[in-house]
Amino acid sequence: MSHWPATKSESTDPEAFRAFGHQAVDWMADYMRDVRGLRVVPDVKPGAIRSRLPVSAPEQGEPFEAMFRDFREIIVPGMTHWNHPGWFAYFPANNSPPSMLAEMLTAAIGAQCMSWQTSPAATELEQVVMEWLRKMTGLPDGFTGVIQDTASSSTLVALLTARERAAKWGIVRDGAAAPDASKLAVYASTEAHSSVDKGVKIAGIGLSRLRKIPADDAFAMIPGALEEAIRKDESAGLIPCCVVGTVGTTSSSGIDPLRAIGEICRKHQAWFHVDGAMAGTAAVLPEMRRIFDGIELADSYVFNPHKWMFTNFDCSAFYVKDVEALLRTLSMSPEYLKTLYDPQVANLRDWGIPLGRRFRALKLWFVIRSFGVEGIREKVREHLALAQEFKSWVEGNPDFELLAPVPLSLVCFRCRPRGRDPKDPSLDALNEKLLAAVNATGRVHLTHTKLKGRFAIRMSIGQLQTERADVETAWNLFVEKADTM
């Protein structure tokens, strides 16, 4: 590694950037190549990193060399490595070489993509790539796409638009004093993501008006229970404003029956939002389209290319049918943002919560072109097959059991030593201990949930670099550690 003196101009000098940028690229490539050798989750206690950093900013500039050294020596050893091949926790937040390259170029241009005028190519590329993605995933005509930061924000935008459509745009105008404001109700299954709860809080609809509809044994919403809840609310004078269906719930990959739910929404004039945050990518496979059957009945739909499509966080694809309803809910046009072309163009700031927007379309464009649709299909098929294989190992071991079906790439399981009653409450503590022991090795990382009141270990397979051997390592660790307990 070369050294050069700290000069004031290093912070503004393109040539200093060039020299150090090359070092950064080498570090990035090495990291990608070598991440397998790191602990997935660092062995640090709260406050450990903080205690190694100065409490005040330096008065005088420091050389890049110093920051890069501290980055490698203090920061990286304190990071959780989401791109480790042993990453089986939560859902993945993937990146990939083409995505990283695009993030580099995006950082250099540093454009603000709030309006067409403020970055014409960014707005138009976003429209084009959202169309590519719509077709790749078999989403019918009539949906228009926009990139949001996260599924939480996408779902919030859907809830807000649903709120206003139900209240005839009275709440944006008069708030809680609008005639129908206190009559709204929202529906989602007991298995829906917490972003629905959070959205309902933010939108001022209120958690007590969020009906958690029971799920069946496969963790899918029961349509009859939904309809019953809606009817009950309607006869109490309430307005069913929005139903959120999920394809691939976070806890267990539950798949709500979209067609049945969509038909109920039509009948009761409720907005139908579909959350396919993780599962959405699976729709690139024709053989997986069946789990999205009925998606054409949705009013809005979100899935995250930053989860399972090898695109850097943040990149959430939000699709909506009634664009006018959305714009009527969110658009603002103060004088200082008006441009000549406003009547002819999409100003994407009006499609989401924040005014400022990064140029996120570039990375998705690079990823789709670099892999090709067929390349993405291959990876997704590989992950689905690995999940089935892991599932077969669980089923084949008399000391373990599955706790949910495996329609996608998530396997929920636990250790239940042979002969132990499935209702034995001490199994929760046993599995919590087992999971901690496996994670403590630093070789893999998994997280947990509760399914039907039971502690369940979640094995989520979706990392770009994960191979069969990594999945096997995880399984062997569980078997080994269980043996010693």
Place this chain on the structure above:
Amino acid sequence: MSHWPATKSESTDPEAFRAFGHQAVDWMADYMRDVRGLRVVPDVKPGAIRSRLPVSAPEQGEPFEAMFRDFREIIVPGMTHWNHPGWFAYFPANNSPPSMLAEMLTAAIGAQCMSWQTSPAATELEQVVMEWLRKMTGLPDGFTGVIQDTASSSTLVALLTARERAAKWGIVRDGAAAPDASKLAVYASTEAHSSVDKGVKIAGIGLSRLRKIPADDAFAMIPGALEEAIRKDESAGLIPCCVVGTVGTTSSSGIDPLRAIGEICRKHQAWFHVDGAMAGTAAVLPEMRRIFDGIELADSYVFNPHKWMFTNFDCSAFYVKDVEALLRTLSMSPEYLKTLYDPQVANLRDWGIPLGRRFRALKLWFVIRSFGVEGIREKVREHLALAQEFKSWVEGNPDFELLAPVPLSLVCFRCRPRGRDPKDPSLDALNEKLLAAVNATGRVHLTHTKLKGRFAIRMSIGQLQTERADVETAWNLFVEKADTM
């Protein structure tokens, strides 16, 4: 430029990334060096970029070479260059070499910073850097910082917390049916940013409950008018829930008197949120702290390092005093997000709207260390001095006039040919034409606003690369073009 064959593995191969990453770094350094030679705003019509892109995604992967070529030949020529030294539009969205380096490393790690456990070093670095920034800008003890994407989101978080504090956390529970839900009112000056309006819509408070308080001749909120509006609402049984003060309004750098407003807020128990999105950076200068006098009375405060502190968008610094009130409003803790350390750590997902969070602290850390506080002060002083110089040119020319005071780096002016009545309505069309003519040169870019009903040209000076000669170029273009009209 080297060429290599397209292989399926290019999309996953660290070595392909390395080779192409070096090319990308060279492009980035060249871009930074040569951006001055590009048109600031491209000469493209709506649809021009779109028409050059295929309507469907490729089935088979393409080589990096192809994407990079299209990036250079189709995308870059269609971009507005926010980092051009002739960028005087809106407010800047800056980057800098240290910020770009950090964005590269961030993209490689690809961490998801929603919880301490999911990236310990990222959470702790964010806490440390927010403390650095608090001290650098003279913000008193008692404020705790967190990075949000934009000032829009920060202001929304403030409004939501204010809403809940006023309604005793009844709205997150019962929505519009909560006892005080329909009684809330929000206050901001006529000059406040549109994000306040948007936040009031999203939070379900309603635009008709947003009181636009008159501003004085310097575009600062009139405290007496605020107090009058609050009293009027109180006697009508309403609850003053939040007052938003602005330091450095978007249109004209109006500076609300924080101390007077803060005292009114205390008296009436309203949440006091301060929006210093652009101006906040000026607080690194001791001599500029006077415009923040009274900031210690605020309950929350936002400013954007991505505007004037040479840090890539997105990076908005949000400070709040009553963290508990914020968490009680926004936090969600489903089983699948629970971690062992939750009682001891900050899980920053609960401090904002989205669940997922990028690792944004790294770039701010790199920027502050690379420039040093003194280096940032120097740049800001330079911009402030350039604005004063531009102002003196306007004042010295009998065919131009200032339309607002210049307390910061924004100069609002117009052409008024000598002898023309200031009330002449045709001056609006004249200045609109003049601005269009100057922007059409592609050498500089400025935007407009309306001040006291008059079309005003905004000259906002805050770009990292802007030098005195660039400011002079802008002024000369205005004088020249005005002469020909």
